[in-house]
Amino acid sequence: MRSLFLPLASIPAFYTQLAKYGETYHPRVLDSHAIYELWREEEIAAEELHQALKMVRPVEPLKEFFLRSRERVASFPQLFSKDIKPKVIVGAKDCDIRSLIEIQDNVYLKGVLEDPFYKERREKYLVVTVDCPEPADTCFCLRIGGKPYSVWGGDLNLSFGEEGIIVDVLSAKGEEAVEKMGDFLKEVDKKEIKKRDKHRTDAERRLAKVNPDEFAPDLPDRIEHQLDTTFWAKALANCVDCQACERICPTCYCFLLYDIPVGKGVERVKVLDWCYHAAYGRVGGGVNPLAHFSHRLRNRFECKFMAFPRNFKVSACTGCGRCIAGCTGKIDIREVLRAL
Amino acid sequence: MLEPKPALSFHAGQFIELTAPGVGEAPFTPSSSPYVEESMEVTIMKVGRVTSKLFDVRPGDTLAVRGPYGVPYETDRYEGRHVLIVGGGVGLAPLRSLFLALLHNVSAYKKIHLYYGARTPKDIVYDRLFKEWGKIKNVEIRRSVDVGDKNWKEKVGVVTVLLDNLPFKPKDGLAVACGPPVMMKFVTKRLLELGFADEDIYLSMEKNMSCGFGKCGHCRLGELFCCKDGPVITWDRIKHLEDPFV
Numbered sequence: 001m002r003s004l005f006l007p008l009a010s011i012p013a014f015y016t017q018l019a020k021y022g023e024t025y026h027p028r029v030l031d032s033h034a035i036y037e038l039w040r041e042e043e044i045a046a047e048e049l050h051q052a053l054k055m056v057r058p059v060e061p062l063k064e065f066f067l068r069s070r071e072r073v074a075s076f077p078q079l080f081s082k083d084i085k086p087k088v089i090v091g092a093k094d095c096d097i098r099s100l101i102e103i104q105d106n107v108y109l110k111g112v113l114e115d116p117f118y119k120e121r122r123e124k125y126l127v128v129t130v131d132c133p134e135p136a137d138t139c140f141c142l143r144i145g146g147k148p149y150s151v152w153g154g155d156l157n158l159s160f161g162e163e164g165i166i167v168d169v170l171s172a173k174g175e176e177a178v179e180k181m182g183d184f185l186k187e188v189d190k191k192e193i194k195k196r197d198k199h200r201t202d203a204e205r206r207l208a209k210v211n212p213d214e215f216a217p218d219l220p221d222r223i224e225h226q227l228d229t230t231f232w233a234k235a236l237a238n239c240v241d242c243q244a245c246e247r248i249c250p251t252c253y254c255f256l257l258y259d260i261p262v263g264k265g266v267e268r269v270k271v272l273d274w275c276y277h278a279a280y281g282r283v284g285g286g287v288n289p290l291a292h293f294s295h296r297l298r299n300r301f302e303c304k305f306m307a308f309p310r311n312f313k314v315s316a317c318t319g320c321g322r323c324i325a326g327c328t329g330k331i332d333i334r335e336v337l338r339a340l
Numbered sequence: 341m342l343e344p345k346p347a348l349s350f351h352a353g354q355f356i357e358l359t360a361p362g363v364g365e366a367p368f369t370p371s372s373s374p375y376v377e378e379s380m381e382v383t384i385m386k387v388g389r390v391t392s393k394l395f396d397v398r399p400g401d402t403l404a405v406r407g408p409y410g411v412p413y414e415t416d417r418y419e420g421r422h423v424l425i426v427g428g429g430v431g432l433a434p435l436r437s438l439f440l441a442l443l444h445n446v447s448a449y450k451k452i453h454l455y456y457g458a459r460t461p462k463d464i465v466y467d468r469l470f471k472e473w474g475k476i477k478n479v480e481i482r483r484s485v486d487v488g489d490k491n492w493k494e495k496v497g498v499v500t501v502l503l504d505n506l507p508f509k510p511k512d513g514l515a516v517a518c519g520p521p522v523m524m525k526f527v528t529k530r531l532l533e534l535g536f537a538d539e540d541i542y543l544s545m546e547k548n549m550s551c552g553f554g555k556c557g558h559c560r561l562g563e564l565f566c567c568k569d570g571p572v573i574t575w576d577r578i579k580h581l582e583d584p585f586v
C-alpha cells in the first residue's frame with residue numbers, strides 16, 4: 001500500500017482527476033446529512049467538499065450503486081445486453097464497504113450462481129472510502145466488527161491529516177486511477193500520518209463512549225430461542241410499518257422477480273424486496289407464515305443476526321445506524337439487540 | 341407435460357421454475373420419472389395467478405422453464421432399507437418422481453411403502469395409477485381419506501392412521517413426506533414417536549420462492565434456504581426451529 005497527499009484546496013481538482021476513470025459521485029451536505037452527487041466540475045468550495053467528506057455515511061446505502069432497486073434481468077424472445085460503464089464512488093465509509101464485501105458479495109458472487117450485473121459493477125466501479133473523524137450517535141460499527149475508518153476493501157481511502165488529505169492506494173484498480181492522474185498527488189509527510197492516527201483513535205474513543213457495551217457474543221442463539229411473540233411485539237410497539245429501516249439498510253439483499261409484457265414479448269424485472277412487506281412470505285393460495293408483523297420483525301433479526309452469521313461468520317449488519325436515524329417510530333436496533 | 345428444449349434432466353427431489361407467459365413464474369417439482377429425459381410431467385394445483393394462467397395453456401404452447409434447482413433425494417442412502425413415502429393431497433405429485441425413480445431400481449430397496457391420504461375419494465391424485473402400482477412386487481400401498489363415501493373400502497381418517505402397524509422396524513427404514521404444513525407437522529411427530537431417526541425423516545419444505553438458487557432470501561428457513569439446501573430437508577437440520585411448518 002502506498003500513501004499520497006492531497007492538499008485541501010485540491011479536492012475539486014481531485015474529483016476532476018477521478019472523473020478520468022469514470023462518472024464520479026461524491027458526498028455533498030444537504031440538511032446536515034451527506035448525500036451522493038454526480039461531480040459536474042462546477043465551482044464548489046473545497047472547504048464545503050471537505051466538510052462533506054468528514055460526515056458519517058451518506059444517506060443512501062452504497063448498495064444502491066451496485067444493486068439497482070429495479071432492473072431488467074432477462075427478456076424473451078428478444079434478448080438484451082447491458083453496457084455497464086466505470087463509475088467512481090467517493091464517500092463510502094467502513095460500514096458501507098463491509099456491507100459489500102462481507103454481505104452482498106457473499107450473496108451475489110458466491111453460491112450456485114453469481115449475479116452477472118452485480119459482478120460487472122463490482123469489477124468496474126472504483127470505491128473511494130473515507131475515514132469518519134466525527135462518528136454520529138447512531139453509529140455502532142465498532143461494536144459489530146468495524147472501525148470508523150477503512151484500511152481495506154475500498155480501492156482508495158481518504159483520511160484526514162494536519163493540512164490535507166491522505167490518499168491510501170488499496171487495490172490495483174486504485175493504482176490505475178492514481179496513475180491516470182500523473183503526478184497530481186504528492187508525497188505525504190509523516191506529521192500528516194501522525195495527525196490522521198490521532199483522528200482515528202479519537203473517533204474510536206468517541207464511538208466507544210456512545211456505545212459502551214459490547215453485544216452478547218451469542219446473539220444467534222438468543223434470537224433462535226426468543227420465541228415469545230410479546231417480546232417482538234413490544235420491540236415493535238412504536239413501529240408504523242413505514243419500512244424505512246429496511247429500504248435504507250446497506251446489507252438487506254432480498255429481491256423479487258416478476259414479469260411484465262412488453263410488445264409481443266416479456267421482460268423479467270428484479271426489484272429489491274423487504275421482508276416487512278406483508279406479502280413477503282405469502283405462498284400459493286394466500287397462506288402466509290409471516291402474516292403477523294411480529295413474525296416479520298423476528299424474521300429480520302433472524303436473517304441479520306442468526307442465519308447470516310451461521311452461514312458466513314459475520315452479521316448482516318455493519319452498524320451504520322441508518323435504520324436508527326431513519327426510523328419514524330424512533331426504534332433503536334441496538335436496544336432490541338441488548339434486550340434479547 | 342413439458343418438452344424442454346434442449347432436454348432438461350433432473351434428479352428426484354429437485355424442482356423447476358416454470359413461467360406462465362406474461363404473468364410470472366412459480367416453483368414446481370416434476371412428477372414424472374427422472375429417467376425419462378425427453379419430456380417432463382408437472383402436476384399443478386390451481387391456487388392463484390401463475391397456476392391459473394398455466395391452466396389456460398394448450399398443447400403446443402411455448403413456456404419458459406429454468407432449473408433444475410435444489411438438492412436431490414439421497415437415494416443411495418436408501419439402498420438396502422425400507423423406504424416409506426407419505427403423501428398428503430397434491431403433495432403426492434412431487435413424491436411421484438421419487439417413487440418412479442425408486443421403481444427403476446426396485447430390487448435395491450427392502451421394500452417401498454407408498455402411503456397416501458386425501459380429503460375425499462374424489463381428491464385422490466393418480467387414482468388409476470395406484471391400481472398398477474399395487475401390483476408391483478416389493479411395493480406396499482396404503483390409502484386413507486378424511487371422509488369416505490359408500491364405495492370407499494380403504495382406511496378412513498387423517499393420513500397418520502396409516503402409520504399404525506408399520507410392517508417394518510423404523511430403524512430398518514427411512515421416511516419421506518410431502519403435503520400441506522399441518523399434515524407434515526403431524527406426520528413428523530408420529531414418525532418420531534415410532535422411532536425414526538431425525539436424519540431419516542425427509543421433508544419437502546415448500547416456502548415462498550422467487551429466485552430458486554439461494555439469493556433472493558424469500559425461502560429462508562432458519563439458516564437454510566429451501567431452494568438451495570432443500571427443498572427436501574431432513575428433520576435433524578430444522579428441528580431446532582420454533583415451527584418449521586408454519
Ligand SMILES: Cc1cc2nc3c(=O)[nH]c(=O)nc-3n(C[C@H](O)[C@H](O)[C@H](O)COP(=O)(O)OP(=O)(O)OC[C@H]3O[C@@H](n4cnc5c(N)ncnc54)[C@H](O)[C@@H]3O)c2cc1C
Nearest residue numbers: 279282284285366367368369383384385388389390391546
Ligand atoms: C419447491 C416447490 C415445489 C412445488 N411443487 C409444486 C407442484 O409440483 N405442484 C403444485 O401444484 N404446486 C407446487 N408448488 C407450489 C406452487 O409453487 C404454488 O402453488 C405456486 O407458487 C402458486 O402460484 P400462484 O401464482 O398460482 O399463486 P398466488 O397465490 O397467486 O401467488 C403466490 C405467489 O405470488 C405472490 N403474490 C401473489 N399475490 C401477491 C400480491 N398481491 N402481492 C405480492 N405478492 C403476491 C406471493 O407472495 C407468492 O409468491 C411447489 C412449491 C415449491 C416451493
Ligand code: SF4
Nearest residue numbers: 239240242243245327
Ligand atoms: S423504520 Fe421504524 S417505523 Fe419504519 S418500519 Fe422500520 S422499525 Fe418500523
Ligand code: SF4
Nearest residue numbers: 249317318320321323
Ligand atoms: S440493520 Fe441498521 S445499523 Fe445494521 S446495517 Fe442495516 S441500517 Fe445499518
Ligand code: SF4
Nearest residue numbers: 056057095132139141
Ligand atoms: S457506523 Fe462507523 S463507519 Fe459507519 S459512518 Fe458511523 S463511524 Fe463511520
Ligand code: FES
Nearest residue numbers: 552555556557567
Ligand atoms: S428462492 Fe430465492 S433464496 Fe430461495
